[in-house]
Amino acid sequence: MITPRFDILGQAISDASRTQMLCELMEGRAYTNKELAAAAGVTPQTASAHLRLLQDAGLVVAQKRGRCVYHRLAGPEVAHALEQLAAIAPADSLHRAQQRKAGGLAQLRSCYDHLAGPLAVAMTRVFLDRGMLVEEQGAFRAEPAGEWLKLGVVLPEKTGRQPFARPCLDWTERKLHVAGPMGRQILDHALASGWVKRHRHKRGLLLTAPGRVALEQILDVRCGALAAA
Amino acid sequence: MITPRFDILGQAISDASRTQMLCELMEGRAYTNKELAAAAGVTPQTASAHLRLLQDAGLVVAQKRGRCVYHRLAGPEVAHALEQLAAIAPADSLHRAQQRKAGGLAQLRSCYDHLAGPLAVAMTRVFLDRGMLVEEQGAFRAEPAGEWLKLGVVLPEKTGRQPFARPCLDWTERKLHVAGPMGRQILDHALASGWVKRHRHKRGLLLTAPGRVALEQILDVRCGALAAA
DNA sequence: AAAACCCTTCGCCGCGCGCCGAACTGTCCG
DNA sequence: CGGACAGTTCGGCGCGCGGCGAAGGGTTTT
Numbered sequence: 090m091i092t093p094r095f096d097i098l099g100q101a102i103s104d105a106s107r108t109q110m111l112c113e114l115m116e117g118r119a120y121t122n123k124e125l126a127a128a129a130g131v132t133p134q135t136a137s138a139h140l141r142l143l144q145d146a147g148l149v150v151a152q153k154r155g156r157c158v159y160h161r162l163a164g165p166e167v168a169h170a171l172e173q174l175a176a177i178a179p180a181d182s183l184h185r186a187q188q189r190k191a192g193g194l195a196q197l198r199s200c201y202d203h204l205a206g207p208l209a210v211a212m213t214r215v216f217l218d219r220g221m222l223v224e225e226q227g228a229f230r231a232e233p234a235g236e237w238l239k240l241g242v243v244l245p246e247k248t249g250r251q252p253f254a255r256p257c258l259d260w261t262e263r264k265l266h267v268a269g270p271m272g273r274q275i276l277d278h279a280l281a282s283g284w285v286k287r288h289r290h291k292r293g294l295l296l297t298a299p300g301r302v303a304l305e306q307i308l309d310v311r312c313g314a315l316a317a318a
Numbered sequence: 319m320i321t322p323r324f325d326i327l328g329q330a331i332s333d334a335s336r337t338q339m340l341c342e343l344m345e346g347r348a349y350t351n352k353e354l355a356a357a358a359g360v361t362p363q364t365a366s367a368h369l370r371l372l373q374d375a376g377l378v379v380a381q382k383r384g385r386c387v388y389h390r391l392a393g394p395e396v397a398h399a400l401e402q403l404a405a406i407a408p409a410d411s412l413h414r415a416q417q418r419k420a421g422g423l424a425q426l427r428s429c430y431d432h433l434a435g436p437l438a439v440a441m442t443r444v445f446l447d448r449g450m451l452v453e454e455q456g457a458f459r460a461e462p463a464g465e466w467l468k469l470g471v472v473l474p475e476k477t478g479r480q481p482f483a484r485p486c487l488d489w490t491e492r493k494l495h496v497a498g499p500m501g502r503q504i505l506d507h508a509l510a511s512g513w514v515k516r517h518r519h520k521r522g523l524l525l526t527a528p529g530r531v532a533l534e535q536i537l538d539v540r541c542g543a544l545a546a547a
Numbered sequence: 548a549a550a551a552c553c554c555t556t557c558g559c560c561g562c563g564c565g566c567c568g569a570a571c572t573g574t575c576c577g
Numbered sequence: 578c579g580g581a582c583a584g585t586t587c588g589g590c591g592c593g594c595g596g597c598g599a600a601g602g603g604t605t606t607t
């Protein structure tokens with residue numbers, strides 16, 4: 090019997106501090122040692138050791154730039170595998186309560202390279218309701234091209250081996266939202282259009298006023314209602 | 319930020335003994351404490367503690383029957399998540415060498431509820447070559463119904479939310495084979511027809527002589543050639 | 548009833564690892 | 578050059594956990 094080295098990966102994610110760091114890195118951005126240390130609530134020395142371990146496990150890659158070292162997830166497969174894990178992870182009701190208490194702050198955030206959070210879940214539901222998106226064989230298929238252009242989505246001529254639009258399970262809602270290349274296109278376009286902004290020190294994304302207007306117009310739905318849903 | 323409880327899951331799979339047990343359970347069958355203890359190379363007391371932990375993490379469920387306790391994976395999602403993890407796990411070249419040395423013993427085995435191993439990978443390649451199976455949007459779609467009936471596969475009228483045929487990455491080969499409901503149908507039919515048998519104490523499946531004949535006839539391929547490939 | 552068997556609980560040992568303080572290297576700035 | 582800052586290495590502390598032996602329930606067999 091061949092045993093894949095789960096234990097190496099498992100040991101990498103078995104610690105709460107490393108877990109916290111990985112969750113931070115799931116945003117898709119690169120973070121410095123100090124930032125990740127702060128996120129995990131440990132000293133930089135400790136964080137350094139953790140990141141070394143994550144690097145050895147192949148989950149994280151580091152890039153030196155000046156006197157700073159930027160850490161990021163090793164690739165989309167890593168993010169995807171972690172998503173799958175999150176899907177079967179026991180719900181942390183305590184943290185979820187804190188989340189609800191925090192209000193709309195985390196209504197929208199990025200999940201590796203695409204939009205996530207309740208708002209993204211709601212958007213996906215609208216797409217499905219309108220038939221713009223069809224769930225098929227566990228993957229998403231996009232229907233009419235015209236509608237999507239408004240959201241900055243350019244449909245590819247041929248879908249390669251990787252699904253263009255992949256369903257991704259949201260941690261907080263346990264419902265699907267759009268990942269894959271299409272998800273990335275939407276996020277990129279939203280950032281480029283100024284619809285959403287990255288928070289400087291806080292995690293999560295901020296929906297700007299123009300962004301709210303644009304989404305309301307395109308989706309013909311109140312974003313307030315979306316957020317409330 | 320909401321952090322899914324990776325750490326609980328991570329701790330569950332961070333240990334080599336538990337890893338070994340999980341790999342055993344990936345076969346899909348239920349195992350007793352003693353069997354799993356032997357597989358992990360520890361005493362029954364230790365295995366009992368491990369299984370308790372896996373149960374608390376929600377990865378494994380136990381069922382008491384007489385004086386024995388049967389353990390199995392909590393569900394297909396768990397198996398799927400572990401598969402994803404295995405896909406990004408570093409290859410264990412040492413064990414792989416042992417595997418090759420062991421010869422054809424593990425040519426065929428079950429992966430939770432469907433066929434796996436080099437032979438299953440080769441079968442899948444045949445399906446793809448013949449156009450019986452088409453990879454689309456990251457899922458498998460089955461083409462003509464007639465051919466499949468010989469393999470015991472009944473195509474569903476409507477594909478539900480879950481993909482009927484899901485590609486599954488083989489641990490040893492790192493190549494795709496057929497999972498999902500279709501994979502289960504094939505395995506069930508192969509067992510019912512006596513094409514393959516479960517080994518009593520060894521892991522893995524045994525391809526019987528009638529099974530070899532049947533597969534050669536249906537697939538029009540030499541199973542020896544398949545196994546050698 | 549006694550023996551055999553499966554599993555679990557308890558108590559203990561020893562290693563491993565997460566954590567920090569202190570000290571060192573390397574980079575950027577004035 | 579000297580100070581500030583990011584990151585790493587080293588040493589030591591202490592908890593946590595995997596491991597086993599011994600003992601205790603339950604169930605099946607003789």
